[in-house]
């Protein structure tokens with residue numbers, strides 16, 4: 465039998481040529497994004513890049529100065545927030561402290577004038593969905609922070625919006641609770657089929673939960689892709705730098721064929737590298753190699769890069785080897801620790817570095 469929670473379906477959000485000025489300050493600069501139905505989509509970027517402003521334009525709390533917001537192809541740009549089948553969960557949950565858990569969850573439905581029997585049914589479904597069965601009659605103030613956040617989610621999901629907007633909803637929680645709520649949110653999204661648009665500045669959180677991520681900086685979208693694409697195929701320096709730890713190397717393009725480039729490193733070694741579809745690599749380029757994709761070895765002539773170990777950082781599961789390359793640049797290798805706990809190198813050792821052809825990515829300028 466069909467339950468109310470699985471009957472919902474997610475809406476598609478289109479943002480076309482969105483610009484937003486606050487007085488003379490431009491917070492969003494020509495953003496075009498297509499968010500797919502049933503997608504867990506994340507807006508990721510540093511503080512002040514315009515994530516919240518974009519989210520508030522989907523919700524209707526802000527109007528774009530230029531451009532359109534579409535829901536399933538219909539222009540909703542000028543609709544009031546309560547006319548949009550969209551709901552928002554905020555960081556500070558904003559629950560009503562004088563109401564019970566059930567009254568909080570049913571609040572939106574009551575405002576919509578739904579009959580009591582229907583509200584009771586949806587509230588029961590929602591309590592089950594967020595694993596708070598039997599807590600409906602408790603005052604919300606008696607719940608823990610994580611439980612309160614789940615009430616806030618249930619309240620936002622109860623009217624079955626087509627899109628749920630989440631503005632850093634986990635940032636008030638401690639690390640452990642945050643991790644478990646990340647899994648919880650992912651489950652809620654899969655079970656309800658509602659499109660989630662999630663705002664965070666935490667790259668790990670974005671990589672863990674999202675189907676796709678839009679990386680933003682200073683009012684613009686720099687790259688949209690799956691977590692794998694964003695991490696392993698960053699298109700430009702900002703994205704590569706913002707997500708995870710990164711080695712940048714200067715290289716010269718030797719030739720390009722079949723979507724791969726042959727490049728020469730400063731050591732003289734030649735490797736093949738991938739590049740973004742929009743790029744025609746030529747001349748001097750910057751490539752990125754993730755620390756865990758590089759291997760440390762003997763400083764033999766066969767090594768791609770050679771240098772000296774100048775710092776060793778033990779991290780439990782891994783060790784970071786900070787290397788000063790022969791050309792004076794820095795390079796980091798991340799290697800998994802063996803049971804013995806020794807990485808095989810000491811500070812000051814000469815070292816050779818290798819990596820396989822498919823891990824190097826050329827960046828756009």
Ligand code: ATP
Pocket residue numbers: 486489490491509510511512513514515516517518665
């Ligand atoms: P954070 O993670 O810190 O919330 P954000 O990426 O969500 O950052 P926004 O809140 O969208 O960023 O803000 C983008 C820029 O627009 C910031 O420089 C902010 O100061 C500015 N801004 C946002 N709202 C207003 C407003 N109502 N009036 C003037 N400036 C605003």
